[in-house]
Amino acid sequence: MKKTTFILLLCMTFALFSNTATAQDGYTYSLQHNGGYSFTIQAVPNASANTFAPLVQSYGFTIIVPDGVTIDTGSATSLGGGASATLFDGSAVGMPTIDGYLITETLGSPVTYPAPSTATNTNVYTFTINGSPTSGDIYILENNSALANTITALKSFKQADMIDDGMTTFANVVDPNAAAVTAPSSFNFMTLSTTEAELTGVNVYPNPVKNVATISGVSDILSVEVTNLNGQLVLKNTSNLETIDMTSLPTGIYFAKIMAAAGSKTVKLIKE
Structure with a gap:
């Protein structure tokens, strides 16, 4: 009886150890x-x-x-x-x-x-x-x-x-x-970080936008680049820099990077 009890206890102990070892895997x-x-x-x-x-x-x-x-x-x-x-x-x-x-x-x-x-x-x-x-x-x-x-x-x-x-x-x-x-x-x-500063006080409106968004709060804009969620460039402005014409773009989420002499700012835009 004692031998049987010991073997049973040993098996239970081994099972407990095995479960613990398995539980730690991950x-x-x-x-x-x-x-x-x-x-x-x-x-x-x-x-x-x-x-x-x-x-x-x-x-x-x-x-x-x-x-x-x-x-x-x-x-x-x-x-x-x-x-x-x-x-x-x-x-x-x-x-x-x-x-x-x-x-x-x-x-x-x-x-x-x-x-x-x-x-x-x-x-x-x-x-x-x-x-x-x-x-x-x-x-x-x-x-x-x-x-x-x-x-x-x-x-x-x-x-x-x-x-x-x-x-x-x-x-x-x-x-x-x-x-x-x-x-x-x-x-x-x-x-x-590099020496390029992040612009502050920039506002792009309306947002969400159906057609044309306006940029305010920044002067001396050099260019505006719009990318999609995959990082692909879909629009680049080198003139009329205070506006972003998104009329031709499909509905979705975009990112407009506004670059000026004082730095740059990326703004998320939602096209309706």
Whole structure:
């Protein structure tokens, strides 16, 4: 009886240890600065002795940028080459100083990551920031932030099989209730600042605009450039610089960079 009890206790202890070891397996995300305005989101494995190379089926995370700053989604590269980037306007969620991109990808064929025991990060999404901003922060939205808890679709996730049991079972391996990020997870654009000053007191109206917007609060305008959400130049003014004629542009969100002798200012415009 004693021997049976001991064996049972030993099995229970082993099972408890095994569950604990499995529970620690998982991933967070980090933001790596590649130089200039190039960045890479990496998947970071939790510290683990697990030697099984995980299979990843899908993933997602949200990148927060200052209001008016955009990602060049057209040139971005991703783990499977097919990531989608959905822009959301911070003003729509009561946060007018930010915008964000929800990045998601479902892989046609699962991708194998290095085993967690190797402590090797995996590049997931590499992108470039448009417009050379010199202020504000870019960061990965934390899962336990107020915004992520309000809009749960913005939370980071990763569907992966991390258990070597002879079966392929995908489960979320990013903690939805923790920050789910590993430093560095943010970057301040001020470190890339140049001598160009940001204009103050600039006003562009009406906004939203149906046809023509007027620029006020700035003199000696040199040029006005309008780009779309993909960072593509769609309009450039070198004359009649106090107005922006958007009549020919389709409905959507645009960014007007106003360049003057004293500096520049980028303003988000909504075309109705």
